[in-house]
Amino acid sequence: MDNGTHYRTCHLCEAMCGVAIEMKDGRIASIKGDEEDPLSRGHICPKAVALQDLHEDPDRLKKPIRKTDSGWQEMDWDEAFDFVADRLHKTRQDHGRNSIGVYLGNPNVHNHGSLVATMPFLRAIGSQNRFSATSNDQLPHMLASLEMFGHQVLFPIPDIDHTELFICIGANPMASNGSLMTVPDFRGRLKALKQRGGKMIVVDPRRTETAKLADEFHFIRPGGDALLLMAMVHTLFEEGLVDPGPAERLVKDVDLLRLAALAFTPEAVSAHTGIAADDIRALARRLATTRKAALYTRMGTSTQTFGGVATWLAYCLNILTGKLDLPGGVLFSQPAIDLVELGAMSGQQGHFGTRHSRVKGLPEFAGEYPASTMADEMLTPGEGQIRAFVTVAGNPVLSSPNGRRLEEALGGLDFIVSVDYYLNETTRHADIILPPTAALERSHYDLIFSMFAVRNVAKYSEALFAASPDTRHDWQILLELAHRLEKQRKGGRLPLRTELGWRAFKQLGPDPILDLLLRSGPYGADAGRARGLLQPAVDLVIDLLPKRHPLRGLARLSPLNRQWQELPKGLSLNALKEYPSGVDLGPLRPSLPDRLFTRDGRINLAPRRYLDDLGRLHDFLATPADTHLHLIGRRHVRSNNSWMHNSQRLVKGRDRCTLMIHPRDASRLGLQAADSAAVSADDRQIVLPVEITEDIMPGVVSIPHGWGHDREGTRQSVAAAHAGASINDVLSDGVIDPLSGTSVLNGQPVTVKVWRPERQRKRA
Incomplete structure (x- = not known):
């Protein structure tokens, strides 16, 4: 690569920050924010600088490796492709197409090449046992969009650059720079909001980095968000504050929602939420009476036992108060490549519950079963049992609940292939690993996150480094496997036209598309x-x-x-x-009714599946609040899931994998700041350092997501030296939101005790 400055989009989180990478003598000399990027405007977070670390990481795999009795051995690509295709084909022949499971990890959605190649690869596999990070993340938002607007990825995006009131519940955009709301430089945008006289209100069980900048903050008990939101809906109807504004003629079933909210008064939900009734009413009034306002919810509300209902109600509140399709409220984006319209054109708006998982009967969403049931499908004998497994850019051992049980399940499979350039906690179980090129060795276009951006932009980044001839891009790996599997299925030969089509696809790649x-x-x-x-x-x-x-x-x-x-x-x-810095396509704009994809062209305010789930919410309200400690996760600006801990500059400094606990709870349990604590649930337990802080609500403890790099057999030296503990080694995979099938990652009860190693040794 030539010396000088090269412009690119950072792919390490959803923010799409523009970076200016200075090259000297074929190496990266510096990485800075791109001042000309129309979305990020020069902002970057510490992760962007680590792009260099990931590219130069000596632990990164560059050739296929196969597990043998004498350890991992390198092999050439053709041999590796034949080996994988033969083993997968044999599994399919011997046990049926559903005997192969597939897991797609989060990095795939940051990679347009992988996205383009995934569908033909999945078709070639032919299995219904598909899983992804979706059900550990954003499934409730996708379901609400499907049910209310007719399309699974038609998300209402807060117009934060023009709003006057931003209400943030269960989200921490100061650490994430937005999620399902691509908003780089949240701090700068919040500063601008306040300069124009606006306010931010945050509701969370933890006083997060975002909450510390809020004009108003409220603690809330984990799992109580649906009750809070329903009480806000009740207040709007009770006080005559319902006014859908621009969307009024499109909204139906308003009365059904009014009736559903009758029993959920602010007084009734106060004890379960930990928020005073007067504060709940005031919050609803502020949303209703501030013309340009937006209510935003994310992981804290979606990955909990009432995640489906809570996300639906957040959408309802924006609609009932006239914030949908209003500048300064929430609007639908109009990206340059409109996957919403393209999906609808091909009949792919989404579907839910068309079939159910074999063991637990959990509903599929868009062809995927909940990740929480992967181990069930591997461990339970019978027709359709998973015998072979494919992971693509994923580490579910650390990112899905009950990681130890999933490890047990992976250890019993006949064959595992991983497309990944790390030997990590999941891929160490593989029989073969096919490593793709690093991100800076391929072009980049944000197909997915352009749909969630707070401003319409388009940006293409050319590869910064030329890929070595003996490497393969991930799209090349997936297409090659798909091609060989299709040939195996057809008896070793494809029709000439089909064969030529495959060859052209593999030759051209994703950029012409x-x-x-x-x-x-x-x-x-x-x-x-x-x-x-x-x-x-x-x-x-x-x-x-x-x-x-x-x-x-x-x-x-x-x-x-x-x-x-x-x-x-x-x-x-x-x-x-x-x-190269990107093109500004303008602010979010009103787009209704053209942007709706429901059959009748109207917004379904009260879909039946949500109303049916309210009986469970009534039962929860009628049950006294329990006295257990409840566990929540947390995000740090230097981390994103499990795949960035092998960069020294991202893990250096004080230990961030700690148990946050309130002083009152610490005192009651005899915990001190220098202690380690054992956190357990049933027979699952982890040990980690204690961090005593008033930034956590009494009765709540917090552990960050994505750590636990202490497993043997990995090759991530920096991560192993900063192992931490995996929150998912405590969380149960049997606890889900029954409405959506989403894993409950926030609000599960746990027991916390002082950890005394010498006492534990004596007992042993």
Whole structure:
């Protein structure tokens, strides 16, 4: 790579921060924020600087390795592909297609090449036993979007750059820079909000980094969010504050929601939430009477026992108070590559509960079963039992509940292949690991997070380093395996046209597809003088063809659609290469009713599945609040899940994998700051240092997510030296939100005791 400054998007979290990477003598000399990036505007967090560490990491695998009796051995790519295809094909022949399980990890959504290749790979596998990080993360938001707006990834995004009131519940954007709300430099945007006279209110069981900057903060008991939100809905109806505003003519079933909220008065829910009734009413009034306001919820509300209901109610509150489709409220983005419209055009708006898992009968979502039941499907004999497993850029041993049980299950499988460049806590169980190139060795375009950004932008980054001839990109690995599996399934030979198609796909790669999607999208080619001739034809197609007709979908996406006539035009891959810092496509804009995908074109305010789950919420309200300590996770700006702890600059400093506990609880349990604590639930236990702080609510303890690098057989030297403990070694995989199938990562009860190693040795 030439010396000088090269511009790129950091791919390490959802924020899409622009970076300026200075190169000297073929190496990275410095990484700074890109001042010209239209979204991040020069901001970066400490993770971005670690891009260099990940690229240069000596622990990173670069060639396929296979487990043998004498240890891991390297092998060449063709041999590795044949080995994997043969073993997977044999498993499918011997035990049926559902005997192969697949897990897709979080990094896949940061990688357009992997996204493009995943679907043909999954089709070639052919199994219904698919899993991903979705059910440990954002599933309640996707379900609410599907049920209310008709599309699983049509998320209402807070217009934080123009709002006057930002209410944040169960989220910490100061650490995350947003999640399902791509918002780099949250601190700077919050400062701007306050300078224009706005306020931020935070509700959380922990006084987070975000809460410390809030104008108003309330502790809430873990799992009580649905009760708080329902009491706010009750207040809106009771005080005549319901006004859907721009969306009023599109909303249906308002009365059903009013009836559902009758019993949930602020007084009734106060004890279970830990928030005074007057404060609940005041919160509802502030949301209703501030014209430009947005209510935002995230992990704390979604990954809990009432995650589905809580997320639905947050959407309802924005709608009931007229904040949906209003600048300064919550709006739908309009990305350059519109996966929402493309999905709808191909009939892929999403689906839920079309089938259920074999062992526990849990509902699928978009073709995936909940990750919490992976071990069940491996350990339970019978037709459809998982015998072989594929992981792609995932570490579910650390990121899914009951990681020790999942390890036991992985150890009993016939075959495991991992597409990953680390020998980590999950891939150490694999028979073979296929390592892809590092991120800086491939091009980058944010297909997913552009849909969640607080401003419409487009940015393409060319590869910073040339990939070695003896390496493979992840999309090449997935396509090669898919091709060979399809040939195996067809008896070793494909029809000539199909074979040529596979070869072309593998030769061209994902970037020509990007170019086509950019050119044909809302900001694509400008028809110029030809618009006058083509416009009537496009109008006719949109007006006359059925709603779900593919040609109508293409016309709706076309830059010739009158709906997009005010948008900038001329986007293509070459155009983006001319603007390496990215292109600003403008602020979020009102888009209803055109952006709805429900059958009747209206917003379903009270879907039946949510109303049916309220009986469980009534039962919870009628039960006295228990006295257990309840465990919640937490996020740190230097970390993201389990895959960034092998960078010394990200883990250096004081230990961050600690048990946060309130002084009152610490005193009651005899814990002191220098102690270690044993945290347990049933027969699961971890030990970690104690951090006594008033920033945690009494009755609540907190452990960060993604640690636990003390397993033998890994090759992550820095991570192993800063191992920490995995919160998922305590959490049960049997506790889920029954409405959505989401893992309960926040609010499970635990026992905490002082850890005395010498006493434990005597007992042993």
